[in-house]
């Protein structure tokens with residue numbers, strides 16, 4: 329695999345484009361383990377973001393019924409089309425944040441790190457069974473952190489409101505060419521059953537996590553302007569806030585369900601409804 333990749337790189341005189349997060353995976357065992365983790369069969373339609381030089385795509389094509397590989401770099405799209413003859417792979421040239429996704433039920437990708445957050449939230453807007461994804465280690469740690477953990481953040485909360493997230497393997501820098509500056513990790517994401525998911529008001533979550541070590545009450549007092557409330561309006565509602573559920577809990581200990589209870593309290597009091605657009609794109613957590 330290493331030899332094949334380096335021969336492609338030298339034949340096409342390729343320079344990796346750091347703006348597109350191009351760090352190509354060079355270790356066949358890691359590719360194999362991730363394909364295994366996806367539990368693929370003929371009935372699966374797999375989405376891959378950023379096929380690069382096709383190493384993962386090739387392994388996926390041997391196990392899945394269909395693979396859709398979305399690649400933004402025109403040079404790589406041309407190389408993939410020229411070098412491989414996959415009967416069940418559709419290469420889609422475009423930006424994974426913009427193109428319409430085809431129908432899929434699984435996702436396996438070594439993601440370009442620059443779009444980790446928006447592309448993950450894009451995935452989570454769709455119904456699928458399982459995603460096996462490589463992220464930067466720090467990002468992966470934040471995704472899976474539990475309420476009260478050091479790394480628990482807005483990202484953890486927004487992801488876990490919709491999915492179970494598990495970090496299953498750490499990957500060293502040496503597994504990639506060119507070598508990235510930081511380690512990576514494999515995360516498995518599985519959307520929760522619909523009745524366990526919570527849709528959260530993005531502005532509220534942002535306002536709370538602006539002060540993650542404060543109590544919920546103090547955080548909202550400090551960032552009420554983020555809910556669209558002016559000083560006067562805020563003065564009017566300030567007295568009801570101590571009655572809010574979890575008012576005295578520190579923000580970094582709040583689960584998605586607890587934030588939902590806060591949201592419902594604020595809505596019932598007319599504090600959120602009229603001022604905030606509600607949950608939206610989650611594009612930049």
Ligand SMILES: C[S@@+](CC[C@H](N)C(=O)[O-])C[C@H]1O[C@@H](n2cnc3c(N)ncnc32)[C@H](O)[C@@H]1O
Nearest residue numbers: 348351352353378379380399400423424438440
């Ligand atoms: C980390 S590399 C992974 C390449 C390959 N899958 C591998 O494992 O070696 C990320 C890939 O995503 C592509 N890419 C970057 N931004 C993209 C975007 N917005 N949409 C689709 N592909 C993108 C890059 O060109 C690159 O091929």
